[in-house]
Amino acid sequence: MSASRTDDVFSDMMSNGRDLPWMKRALTDRSYKKFVNQNVPDNSMTNSDLATYGDALLKFALCSILLDRPGHMSVSKSHYESDKTLVTVIGKRYRIMDHLLYDRDDRNIASDYNWSPGSGNEDRRHKHIATAVEAVLGAIYKEHGDMDEIISIAEHWVSVVDEEDHITDAIRQRRSRDHATMKNTADVRTAPRAVPPAICMGVCFPSTYLHHMATGYTDSDRSPTGPKVQVNVIAAHIMPMA
DSSP states (O other), X not given: OOHHHHHHHHHHHHHHOTTSHHHHHHTBOTTHHHHTXXXXXXXXXXXXXXXXXXXXXHHHHHHHHHTTSSSOHHHHHHHHHSHHHIIIIIIHHHXXXXXXXXXXXXXXXXXXXXXXXXXXXXXXXXXXXXXXXXXXXXXXXXXXXXXXXXXXXXXXXXXXXXXXXXXXXXXXXXHHHHHHHHHHHHHHHHXXXXXXXXXXXXXXXXXXXXXXXXXTOOTTTOOOXXXXXHHHHHHHHHGGGO
8 A cells, every 4th residue: 555545544544535435434423322312221333442442452553563662652542643643633633623513502512623631631622533433443443454554644643743743842942042031121121220439329218318418517516427438438429410
């Protein structure tokens, strides 16, 4: 199978293979039976079990891809197969919500790809998207029976996720630099400025008092008020104000 065909098979199966039995099941969320008022006693017509099957296929494919790569395989694998990645990158890339049958009246089931985790970094409102991605992968294998095809799809997903991570990191670094620049600019604007001694003296003392200090006399008795050297120092600080 050619690389271009492998890259497109996931999208092709959703667009052109929806009438295939396994694809119908993969694109039917278990909430849909409630939406159409059907009392289905098991998951034979929904994608829950097929998603578990597809999840196992994805795990095997990722292990095959990451086995000889540097780094911790378990950490990398967890990132590529996480619900967040399957929702925000893979599901969004293929616009899987355009093809999925689900309960559109249930407000607890999101119709977008905006991951919003709660406690434990889980997002139950978007779980159905990750489930559908895994189920479609399982359906592709059930229809074609080609594990090499599944591994090739996973390889393509890894490259897509890596590219998305690179873009996200670049945006984060740019925002960090912009924040640092804005903070430095604000610090410069709010930093206290040194005030010349003459201005300080003018603020702290009335002008008449400064004049008396400069001449060495007080208003009460016009007598000298201190050593000559102190008067000269005060006068030296006051004179620039004149």
